[in-house]
Structures are given as C-alpha cells and as structure tokens.
Amino acid sequence: MNKKHTYKTFSEKFDAIVIGTGITGGWAAKELTEGGLKTLVLERGRMVEHVKDYPTMNDDPWDYEFKGQVTREELKKQEKQARTGYTINDASKHWFVNDLKHPYNEEKRFDWIRGYHVGGKSLMWARMSFRWSDLDFEANKNDGHGVDWPVRYSDLKPWYEKVEKFVGISGKAEGLPQLPDSIFTPEMPLNCVEEELKTGVSNNFSDRKIINSRVANLTDPEGREGRSNCQFRNRCIRGCPYGAYFSSNSSTLPAAGRTGNMTLRPNSIVHEIIYDNQQSKATGVKVIDAETGEKIEFQANIIFCCAGAIPTTSILMQSKSDRFPSGLGNDSGELGHNLMDHHFKVGASGVSNNHQEDYYKGRKPSGFFVPRFRNVSKDTTMKDFVRGYGMQGGASRTDWTQAIGEMTYGKELKEAIVKPGKWQIGINCFGECLPYHENKMTLNYKKLDEWGLPTITFDCEYKENEKKMRKDAKEQAIAMLEAAGFEDVRGYEDDCFPGNGIHEMGTARMGRDPKTSVLNKNNQIHSVPNVFVTDGACMSSSASQNPSLTYMALTARAANYAINEYKKESV
Template identity: 65%
Template sequence: MADLQKTKFDAIVIGSGISGGWAAKELCENGLKTLVLERGRMVKHIEDYPTMNMDPWDFDYRGAQNTKSTENQEKQKRFWNGALVKPESKHFFVDDLKHPYNEPKRFDWIRGYQVGGRSLVWGRQSYRLSDLDFEANLNDGHGVDWPVRYADIAPWYDKVEEFIGVSGEKLGLDHLPDGKFTPPMELNCAELELQKKIKENFNDRLLTIGRVANKTGDNVLEGRSNCQNRNRCIRGCPYGGYFSSNSSTIPAAQKTGNLTIRPDSVAYEIVYDDKLKRATGVKIRDAKTKEELFFEGKIIFCCASALASAGILMHSKSERFPNGLGNDSGELGHNIMDHQLGSGASASVDGFENKYYKGRRANGFYIPRFVNMPGSKSKKDFIRGYGYQGGANRSNWQRSVAEFNYGKDLKNELLKPGKWGIGLGGFGECLPYHDNKMSLNYDKLDEWGLPTFDLDVEFKENEIRMREDIQKEAYAMLKAAGFTNVQTYDSKDSFYPGNGIHEMGTARMGRDPKTSILNENNQIHSVPNVYVTDGAFMTSSACQNPSLTYMAFTARAANHAKDFIKRID
C-alpha cells in the first residue's frame, strides 16, 4: 500500500464494501492514486477470519447465543432471532450502543464496520435488473424515471460477473437477463421435484438454482479457489470461494501500487469550494484518537452504504448547499427502499427417503418474478412484483422424535436422516415513497460528536397486499407439487424495513436535477466530481437482490471518472 502520511490523492473512496472495493479496483487499475477511507477496523483476508474453520464443538455452548454476548447488539439481534450475531459471525456486525441511531418507526439497520464491510457477510445472490425494472417508474408513475436502460448497464454486468464469478443457469428470460455464468450448482431431489411440478402445472413461472457469487468451474480467478460447499461464508472464506472485497477487488487494487487504505477513519464531510465549484476533499475523525484530518481528492466516490452516504452528504453543508451537498432538489435522504421478506410457505416432502446430498451447498433455488408481467392477463391488486428464494433439506438429529424418546431406539433413529422439508420465501419490491426518509439528529450525537440518524421508514399498503399474494402463490405451488403439511407463514417481526439488508434510494438517479440527486453517470448533478455508487443511487428497488447492480454501476462510474478527471486537472 502507498504512504499513509500522504494527504493528496487523485481519488478518494468512502467505504470498502461491495461498492467501495469495486471503485478502488477500477480507479487504481486506471492509474489513479486512490485513498479508501473505512470507518471500521482493518480486516485482512484469511488472517482476520477467526472462526473460519471452527466446528460447533469449538465454541462455548456449541455456538449457542447467550444474553450477555449480544447485549451490545440489541438491534442487530432483532434480525431472524439473532441469526447474524451468533458467536461464529457477531464480530463482523456493529456494536449498536457504540453506533446508535433513532427509530421514529422501527428500522432494523444491519451494519458491518470493517475493511470489506458487508461484502464479508452478504448473501451473494446476484441477479441483473432488466428494462422491466428500469422502466417501471416511468410506466406506472411512481418515483422518477431511471436515466439509464438495460443496454447501458449490460456490458458492466458482464465485466463484474466475469471477475467475481457467478454460478448459475441461463434461462432466456427478458425480465431476468442471463449473465456470464460459471457452472450452476445442483438442485437436490426434492427441489427437482418442485421444479418439475411447477413446469407441469404453471405456464407463467419456473424454478432455477440461485445465481450466486460462489466460484465454480475451471475459470481462474487469481487468489481464489472454488466454493468448498462448507456454507460458512458469513465467517469469511479462507479459500476465497465467494466474492468479497477482501478476497478480490482490494487485492486487485493493491496489486497496482496505487491504493492506500486508511481504516478507523470516520468520514463526516465532503468539503465544497465555492470558487472552484467542486468538492476538494473529505474530512474525517480518527475512530480511535478522535483526531480531525482532511484529505484532498480530485474526485470522490461515496460508497459507505445508502444511509451512511446520504448522512455524509446531508452533513456536508456550505453557503452554496445549506441543506446538504448536491441537495438542490430536496430529495436527499428521501425515497428509502428495502425489500420486504419473511412471508411464504413450507411443506413436507414424502418419498426420497433413499436420497441425500453431499456437502452444505451455499445457495438455494430461485423462482423469478411472474406477477404483473407485461402482456399478462392476470393482474394483481398491487403493482410491481416479487420473486422467491428457498431450499429443501432433510432434518437431522436435532429433530424431536416423540415415538422414540429414550434408549437404544432413540439413538438408532437419530442416526438416520429425517424427513424432507421445503420452503419458499418471498422477496418483494418496495415502492419509492418520498416520505420514507432519514434526517440528522443534532441533539443526539455519537461518540465522535457527529449527529445520529432518525430513520422514518415503513412499508405501506402496496407491500401489504403483495405480502398476502406471496403466501397465496407459494401455497399454490407446494400444493400443486403434491407435498404435504403445506403451511403459509408471515413473520410479522420481519415486516420492518432493514430486514432485507438492501437499503436503497437516498440519493436517487434521475433525468431532472429538480427531482433527483445524481445524473446518469452517478455524478451529483451540481457537483460532478462527486459520485455516489452504493445503494443510495437506486431509483427503484425491483425485487432482485441489488448488490450485482451496485457493482456494475460502480465499475461504469469509475471508468467514467478516469476520463472526467482529465477535465479538472
């Protein structure tokens, strides 16, 4: 890495996660001396994955949670009964007491402050958006029109997929474009049965293996091996079997000699020069010493996460921008979206008792959107749509066997695999509502003396109606498959924004500076040397996992920046 004492750079990237890693890689490979500012600690690939090879018996209490171990993660543990803050992974999620925020309405903000950010713990599902998504706002009048279309982004999806390694199956669907895939993972026998029955009973939907950023096949990705089917991705993968900034984009950027990483750097203001009419750098506070520092940069990339980037922009006030950098439209901090999840259906699968599977596949199956499609005769009582993610497996020794509750019979029975079960969970689109917003609270400061966030966000009637249909259609597919004990579920505790961990929309792209923050190149309309390429730029949410789209837009913006910087030198 370059000299940490240097204070002037060609480019500054705020954040080192999915987007920040890609910004660093592309900027460095284009010859720009680049500083990455990360508010969290340093995490080095392999070296800083303390639980990567631990088995259940290596943890205290076999990895079970206890109240004391999560007392500082009271908000993080609301997600799926603390699934993220188990001993195997809690070190990659923030201390809620140290990093507070405020909830006029409940918002489960899941954060990972370290080099690599949430790229270390993401779900890796990687789907392209299509023109069905890019044209949705224009067609139904919600939000503003995207300033791009699929043809603008397709080459960048190609570039990203070839670098990160996305395994998947080509389907030929216009609304879920195929990508540059490595060989797909295999469905198991129960999943194949559901796939077959869906094809036999429905002409508007299909089931495929998930498209996931876990490496398969013979393609060579430097420093990375194939997925080992351990399903321990959330701990950090020593094989580099899944994509993360730490295993992929950051090493690529380091290889150029153009990268400087500064962890423990809480960025809080982008400085605007009224005479130059552009941003000149970033102010930080050292997370440990509280020392204030200023780094100069010709171009700046905001990649801190949708909410964090918006917060930095809102705090970056000047005579020209009294309401936050680039906020001429008043839309900064508004239009927050997240995917809604936690509803669907499950069933038991009879038969296949002589079938099992090998390994712990780090993936599930996917059912692409099929409701409210163009030309469809069946329209729902809501707009937009949803997809399903799910999986099938056999229960293990942890099941309760009432008939064999003691002795040799119990032991023998528990040595056998249990029944097959299968589940479908919906991922539903959220509309871009202007009144879903965040604001800065200067009455409640954090330990660095910075304002905390008030998050005033909720799902509304359209999402409620969609949620009901998610359960209905999941039930219909499992019944049509002939499965038994079919039951719908609706986890009310997950029906809060934040649970999708896909925050989007706080600095949306648009064609008109009067109604948006960013232009078609992810530049702030009125401050074009500042780019925003994390989830903040999203103009609508679609129903697909968005990280692949963040990466594609980031790569595109960084390559635009390499030419733009020549104009301001």
C-alpha cells in the same frame, strides 16, 4: 460552527478518494487504481485481512459453548440487530456493530444491520446475484411511482458482463426477459426434492419457473487470482479462506493493491465532504481517526461515496455550506428521502415423502429461485398491486433433533440419530418496495455519537402495495407446493420491517431532472460533478431482485467514466 482550524491537512493530494470498502467501495478502488489514479480508500472500521482475520472460519459446532448462543450481556450490545436473528451466534457476531456504540433512532421500526470493518457487508452478504432488466429500469416511468431512471439495461449490460467475469456467478442460462442471463460459471445443481418442485411447477403453471440460484460462489476459479472453488461448507458468513465467494477482501481490494496506486486507511470516519464555492466542486473530505480522535482533511480531485446507502447520505447531509445549507447536492430536497428495502419473511413450507433413500454430501450454499411472474406482461397484470416479487428457497433433510435426551432414550435414541429425517422444503418471497418520498432518514443533532456526530433517525414503513403483494406471495407459495405434491403445506407471514432485508436503497436517487433527483446518469451529483455516489443510495427503485450485482455494475461504469473525464482534463 467552522471546524476548519481543528483539522490538519494531509500532505499528499490524491487523484481520487473512495469512502467505504464494501461491495461498491472495493469495485471503485479496483477500477480507479487500475485506471492509473492514485486513490485513497477510507474505511471507518478496523482492518480485516483476507484469511488472517477470519477467526471462526474453520470452527465446528462443538467448538462453542451453548451451541454458539451468546450470553444475555453480549446480546445487549446488539439488541436492535438481534431482533432480526442474523447476528446472535459466536460464529459471526464479530462482524456486526455494537448497537450501544453506534446508536440510531426510530420514528418507526427500522432494523439497521451494519458491519464496520474493511470489506464491510461484502463479508456477510447472501451472494444472490441477479441482473435487472428494462422491466425494472422502466417501472417508475410506466407506473408513475418515483422518477424515471436515467439509465436502461443496455447502458449497464457491458458493465454487468465486466463485473461477472471478475466476480464469478454460478448459475444457468434460462432466456427469461425479466431476468437477463449473466456470464455464468457452472450452476450449483438442484437436489432431488428441489427438482421435484421444479417438475411440479412446470406441469401446473405456465407463467412461472423454478431455476437454479445465481450466486457469487465460484464453481470455476480459472483466471481469478488467489481464489479457489466453493467447498460446499456453507460457512460463508464467517469469511471464506478459499476466496470462493466474492468479497472485497478476497478480490477487488487485492486487485487494487497490486497496482501500487492504492492507499488503504482503516479506522477513518468520514463525516463531511469539503465543498469549495469558488471552484464549484468538492476538494476533499474531513475524517476523524476512530482510534486516536485526530482530525484530518484529505484532498482529492474525485470522490466516490460507497459507504452504504445510509452512511453515504448521512455524510452528504452533514456536508453543509453556504451553497448547500441542507446538504451537499441537495438542490432537489430529495436527499434522505425515498428510502427502500425489500420485504420478505412470507411464503410457505412443506414435506416430501419421496426420495427417502436419497441424501446428499456437503452443505450447498444455494437453492432455487423463482423469477418474478407478476406484472411482467399484460397477461400477468395484477389489479391489487404494482411491481412484483421473486421467490427463494431450498430443500433439505431435517436435522437430528431427536437426539435431545429428554425426547427419547435407549434403543430408540440410537436408531433415531443415525437416520435422516424427512425432506423439508421452504419458499421465501422477496418483494419490491415502492420509492415513497415520505420514507426517509434524517439527522438528529441533539443526540450525538461518541465522536460528536449526529445520529440517524429513521421514518420508514411498508405500505398498502407491499401488504397486498405479500398476501399474493403467500397464496402462490402455498399453491405451488400443493400443486407439486408436497404434504403438510403451511403458509407463513412473519413480521418484517424495513432494514431487515439488508437491501437499503434510495436516499440520493439518480434521475434525469436535477429538480427531482440528486444524481445524474453517471452517478454524479448534479451540481457537484466530481462527487459520485454508486452504493445503494443512488437507486431510484428497488426491483424485486437482490441489488448487489447492479451496485457493482453501476460502480464500474461510473469509475471508468470518471477516469476518462479526469484524463481529458489532465491533458
């Protein structure tokens, strides 16, 4: 059905439109506006202003009834996301969408975690920031899974550097080929028990190393306007009033705003990119105002899709025309396919009886990291699985659960609540998921949302390679803790489903061949080069590292390419 006549065209034409305000949308906005382009930034959710709109940023545990647990009625509104355990507390529930208002469908379980507001999931992310190496960018070519990345580490290295200088990544140089060093601010030190693990692993294993986590929490705010250093509150998910962790709200969007070239419009649901067959390019987007229901067309010369892997691909799939009957740029048939997410919730825990006299101040928002050590060389090649996993973890003293009235009384209670418990340590493994064509998302036009748009159906699962990887990860986590001398070591492997890692990737992958991929080496749609996709949808593989830093580097690179090409055409 042609809906053209139900939309009114906005009077101003922009140089560029950015869809989404999260990690990549913020970077696209910053780079495009600083490059002189008049840029419209569209966000489907509500406005969130830095500091002003962080309602729980300074709350203490005693400020909440029932220790912050939500009621059963509230739980129903986030029933699918509640399966993950992330959102169900009074301190952060407002960042996560209402599942009843924003439904989706599952052929197989998919834990889709979403935040619809200015800043997106940049307000809620775990801030782990790692570069990828050529081990990752060459993996598809070397083992035959997926398609070859059209870029290599050397293509992204200067853009990693640009991003890191602005973001601020705390960490320490280690010189590991599989995990290139970033430009760091001072690392957050390991505590005494984490150091104990580091020493124990170093003494017993030659193929792996415990290093400091690399996180986007500032330890040196110099030169970063409007931001201060981390206060070790570990309340990051609530929104940081100090701007100490990187988010669009504290960093990239204010930078874009300072140029005078950004128009930010929240409550704007983009659902279609307009394609002009005569010009063979996109000319704008169709938007539904989430508050008024008004339908508007916005025009621009360049469009950046940064809404997140699933929303971006949903928009592309809805953008149908005579030229693209199955979705914008879908000549390859790969749009919606090759959906990936990291698998985790597997590892081990233990107890240390050492350092009983030692404690710490503050709540350090980071721990330790174990870079991938499987399938990184001939000597580390595994027979059972390809690719690999990294490990994240931390150590702390147990909480004061003995203060529960039913468990102890009188003198024993008084003594228990003033003594810290034993040191505990935990390891959690994050593993790579291969890019399977059959792992996909589709649109359901029989089940529409409240704006009359199709809902998304997921058909995605982890397969044998991931399962075998998990088995090894659990065994190695146990072995490391035992070798380092920890006691009461226990392995664990909890249920984990795609989406739960919050690193959804693929669905509009980059590649060298238009017949097997959606995007080229510059993140342009092969057949519609004025449309760029730089969020998780563009990824051709998942690696084992958290992907956000790579998203940012790809976005900065693509935006600067777009600026240069646009200026050439304007001369």
